[in-house]
Amino acid sequence: MPKIPKNWFNIIPTFSDKFPKPLNPTTNKEMKIKDYREIIPKELAKQELLIGKYGKKTKIKIPREVLDLYKLYRPTPLARAERLEKYLNTPAKIYYKREDASPVGSHKLNTSIPQVFYSKKEDAECIVTDTGAGQWGSAIAISSNFFGLKSIVFMLRKSYEEKPYRVMMMKMFGSEVIPSPSDKTKTGKIALEISELSKTGSLGIGMSEAIETVMQTKGARLALGCMSNYAVLHQTVIGNECMTQLKKEGLNPDIMIGCVGGGSNLGGFCYPFIPKFTETKFIAAESDAVPVLTKGEYRYDFQDYLAFLPMIKMYTLGHKFLPPPIHSGGLRYHGKNSTLSYLVNKKIIEPRSYSQDRVFEAGKLFAKLEGIVPAPETSHAIAAVIEEAERCKRENKEKTIVFNFSGHGLLDLENYKQVLF
């Protein structure tokens, strides 16, 4: 059977400047493992705080138990979008890495599996998390089920109402799914009071609800989809695998593109390439309704609404930012993860923002040409791909564009209907 990467890629040791580490939200001092008070397993705390090998080595061995589960769906295909090329009449070659081919339909499983694995190894009994569109929640539901743990998922209320199939999927795998804000936590109760907008939920609110629940539940651990250093680390299985596949086809990527919510799919896809492919252009596509990288500030900020989690240095719109109810639940977050923010600040990754209408048109076009319905989040990357392919046409340059097809939109069809029909 085909081979998959044995290592994750840790980009931190390749940084030229000192990387800004997480700070304790109460004391403002550099975060220590014990400060996590067992909210996350120790091994993940080490990965987050770059302790030991995680601060020094670029190759991090993937545990055998994690590889065994990666094998259920990896390697994911590298496909070429020939119909899109032809339609755009561009000399560019367009490839996409199909992370939609996983059982949950997205890249999220790449980090949910190791997060639950490390939790189980340290005797956790229950995983608690929050989710936007439900891709991350489904990944946690499946992974917890694989390792025999209970799971509780706080799901953005707007997505909970719009995506009943995502809810059913999580329930089928044994999760308790709670629309957020809920009346089960202090955070939830506050958010239910503030405004009509806050009632639709935000990833910051969901995160605080999850943390409160972990603190009150014996044997519970928190899982986080995209904002942590470890989530990005685990996602680098995508980039490592993609590099092997491109090599096999004799291809060098001139442009690499991904959409960004917290930043983990883009990071996992691009980071292994960054040190070696210094001529490559890396593009992060975000929503113009949540313009974190294009209009936010680069500073220390809180990750969650009630500021339970460590402060991290990142691009941010402020941790109390309430996103408009756009149809890309996965992109409704006020910040971006710390490594991505560092690389954007260093101008190694270029951020761009796209409007909802343009994004859904791009998604529909891709579906009609290539047959696969992209998740609304993924369609942000496709909007950027089209922009770059059209530039190649104007400049008559035969570039190789590779993008991360982070997830399919089969369970997001209601969103397409609302925007396009």
Added chain:
Amino acid sequence: MPKIPKNWFNIIPTFSDKFPKPLNPTTNKEMKIKDYREIIPKELAKQELLIGKYGKKTKIKIPREVLDLYKLYRPTPLARAERLEKYLNTPAKIYYKREDASPVGSHKLNTSIPQVFYSKKEDAECIVTDTGAGQWGSAIAISSNFFGLKSIVFMLRKSYEEKPYRVMMMKMFGSEVIPSPSDKTKTGKIALEISELSKTGSLGIGMSEAIETVMQTKGARLALGCMSNYAVLHQTVIGNECMTQLKKEGLNPDIMIGCVGGGSNLGGFCYPFIPKFTETKFIAAESDAVPVLTKGEYRYDFQDYLAFLPMIKMYTLGHKFLPPPIHSGGLRYHGKNSTLSYLVNKKIIEPRSYSQDRVFEAGKLFAKLEGIVPAPETSHAIAAVIEEAERCKRENKEKTIVFNFSGHGLLDLENYKQVLF
């Protein structure tokens, strides 16, 4: 990029007895091409009536335009269900061919693409069809969109109401989707009058509605999902591809299993193996609510409710049979295709039937162990796989079981909810 089969496999020339051909529904004489009166394209009529090479040659070359589209999703993976093996504590090895990995989530695209291709080649402007659960309708919607044709899909009313996402998917690809029975045809009007049960629809009613529409619409051609000889022929791309993959792993299948609605996924999967693998056990898993192969008669019968289409020799419950409203829309058909019926009658393929509760429990178990939610139809095959794997355990035999994972159930989660939650 990986290779895919260049040929379909035509099983007819390997039959020991004369194969019973379709009969004209009015004259009862052997059907001729001109009898089709352009309802289907001529090339498909030749395939159906086994004219020329289609009656003689086992290797049928796949047209280049069809191969180009197969490349969008083929080869589909061959995976091993190691967790299921471990759970059942069986010495059997269980493999599955992942036809869910196509853009519509099932094997249906393998024949919708050539059907639309041949129609377009003969200047059709519009494709009309019927669909049960919506897998076939989605395949026709995408394929028609690829070739720039309009499409009209009559969808079983029960499925239309239960599966809004399937409807949205078809509409996204430009199809007109009509719940069947409808008031747009003579058949539909009759069916709406008969009983509460007939109002929920049947594949026979949908088929008659589609044919009436073809006869009234200029430039329209009919497409059929599973009952025709050509649909099975096109599906053999699965078996040919699977044979290469098994060879590469050094495996010989002892038992091959598929679910059966009309019989095209099972046929496409098994037929290439039948002449060479004479020791292999082939199993067709059907619903005990529509027990065509296990309790039907083997005789000539009509394919559709109002008897427009040719009579074929098949196992049948009678063409006016109204299936109970089970949750496997794709299996609600009164007959099975002609080649499958022939092979069951010759005892080359063994039929078995399974109850809805058992099937959904099997599907849920598979999802929880392997991470992929099977379509309710596919779960019939899984029930048979579990039965065989348990037998291997009792008899302590290390057999290789291979089954066709015909489609995923992400858009059928509502059915799981209704049966299991």
